[in-house]
Amino acid sequence: xxxxxxxxxxxxxxxxxxxxxxxxxxxxxxxxxxxxxxxxxxxxxxxxxxxxxxxxxxxxxxxxxxxxxxxxxx
Amino acid sequence: xxxxxxxxxxxxxxxxxxxxxxxxxxxxxxxxxxxxxxxxxxxxxxxxxxxxxxxxxxxxxxxxxxxxxxxxxxxxxxxxxxxxxxxxxxxxxxxxxxxxxxxxxxxxxxxxxxxxxxxxxxxxxxxxxxxxxxxxxxxxxxxxxxxxxxxxxxxxxxxxxxxxxxxxxxxxxxxxxxxxxxxxxxxxxxxxxxxxxxxxxxxxxxxxxxxxxxxxxxxxxxxxxxxxxxxxxxxxxxxxxxxxxxxxxxxxxxxxxxxxxxxxxxxxxxxxxxxxxxxxxxxxxxxxxxxxxxxxxxxxxxxxxxxxxxxxxx
Numbered sequence: 001x002x003x004x005x006x007x008x009x010x011x012x013x014x015x016x017x018x019x020x021x022x023x024x025x026x027x028x029x030x031x032x033x034x035x036x037x038x039x040x041x042x043x044x045x046x047x048x049x050x051x052x053x054x055x056x057x058x059x060x061x062x063x064x065x066x067x068x069x070x071x072x073x074x
Numbered sequence: 075x076x077x078x079x080x081x082x083x084x085x086x087x088x089x090x091x092x093x094x095x096x097x098x099x100x101x102x103x104x105x106x107x108x109x110x111x112x113x114x115x116x117x118x119x120x121x122x123x124x125x126x127x128x129x130x131x132x133x134x135x136x137x138x139x140x141x142x143x144x145x146x147x148x149x150x151x152x153x154x155x156x157x158x159x160x161x162x163x164x165x166x167x168x169x170x171x172x173x174x175x176x177x178x179x180x181x182x183x184x185x186x187x188x189x190x191x192x193x194x195x196x197x198x199x200x201x202x203x204x205x206x207x208x209x210x211x212x213x214x215x216x217x218x219x220x221x222x223x224x225x226x227x228x229x230x231x232x233x234x235x236x237x238x239x240x241x242x243x244x245x246x247x248x249x250x251x252x253x254x255x256x257x258x259x260x261x262x263x264x265x266x267x268x269x270x271x272x273x274x275x276x277x278x279x280x281x282x283x284x285x286x287x288x289x290x291x292x293x294x295x296x297x298x299x300x301x302x303x304x305x306x307x308x309x310x311x312x313x314x315x316x317x318x319x320x321x322x323x324x325x326x327x328x329x330x331x332x333x334x335x336x337x338x339x340x341x342x343x344x345x346x347x348x349x350x351x352x353x354x355x356x357x358x359x360x361x362x363x364x365x366x367x368x369x370x371x372x373x374x375x376x377x378x379x380x381x382x383x384x385x386x387x388x
Contacts, residue, residue, distance in 0.1 A: 013306055014306060014308075015306070015307060015308050016305060016306060016307035040325050040326060040329050041329065042091070042291060042325045042328045042329045043290065043291065043325045044291070044294075045291065045294045045295050045298055051085075051087075052087040052088075052099075052295065052298060052299065053076070053085075053087070054076045054086045054087065054088060054089040054096055055089055056076050056089060056096075057075065057076055068294065068298065068306065069306065070136070070290045070291060070293070070294040071135070071306055071307060071308040
């Protein structure tokens with residue numbers, strides 16, 4: 001039985017932990033996705049299916065998104 | 075897929091919002107390195123690196139490892155005598171993890187290195203300081219103590235190593251945050267000497283910040299594109315600092331009004347020029363305890379250490 005993906009997997013990598021969320025909204029820009037998750041695009045780097053993309057790339061059903069935060073420290 | 079604005083071929087990996095352009099991996103890495111080189115040129119350092127002793131102070135985080143990589147790359151061209159140090163201030167569950175990343179990084183590139191422990195030098199760790207602060211025994215926040223004592227120790231080690239420069243991983247975000255913090259505290263005069271190169275006066279080794287024109291996001295992008303690794307963790311005391319709130323505020327402003335950080339950095343540089351004109355020459359003395367240069371009788375580092383030791387011994 002074949003299944004059509006209808007959601008996006010988002011992995012939030014920050015403060016030493018990875019949180020996984022499933023998002024039903026698709027065909028939106030990475031920037032819009034981030035703002036829906038209350039994340040500022042200025043402070044993160046995003047991978048889409050294993051490659052780094054810009055906030056203007058489009059998220060499609062079945063995509064795996066990884067959001068890497070620029071942690072403060074020193 | 076978004077295409078690179080420079081080569082019109084590669085898939086873009088970053089949008090430089092303040093410039094309104096997209097860059098692919100190759101063009102971004104070129105942009106990153108040329109920003110670093112132009113910072114060093116602006117500070118008149120690039121041509122004088124030949125044969126110099128450079129000590130990179132790393133935390134094992136993305137910025138200072140990027141700075142170490144940059145200096146490693148330059149060391150191949152300029153015959154730099156390169157060494158890296160990490161100050162382990164004793165923050166359990168945090169520093170030992172980034173220290174591992176630091177050691178792994180140095181091993182990969184064959185960089186001589188050393189880890190220095192704060193408690194061996196002063197007899198206490200930052201966890202100890204934090205405990206005293208939370209128990210109301212001292213007024214100093216752990217971040218204040220950490221900043222002052224690490225700076226002190228790095229300078230002391232640099233003198234001992236006869237380093238010509240100390241390199242740190244401070245980036246544009248750090249510089250603009252410091253600018254705003256000094257405005258908030260009414261201490262803008264502290265900014266007079268802070269730049270790509272902080273010239274060393276007697277007893278202070280000059281400090282160099284190659285990532286001065288690189289944003290936090292650019293630094294993380296460069297780090298990840300190069301496949302470098304460090305645990306993505308945050309200092310457990312970071313949220314206690316004013317810097318933490320200023321950082322969030324500036325990032326939100328940068329998102330709403332792209333270019334805010336660059337403009338603030340330029341404003342800081344203009345302000346420095348006018349502050350320098352009106353600066354009164356301050357004679358440096360020697361701290362009566364440690365002998366390091368200071369404007370006071372006892373330097374700030376020794377003042378803090380005495381206070382903390384006093385609480386510990388009580």
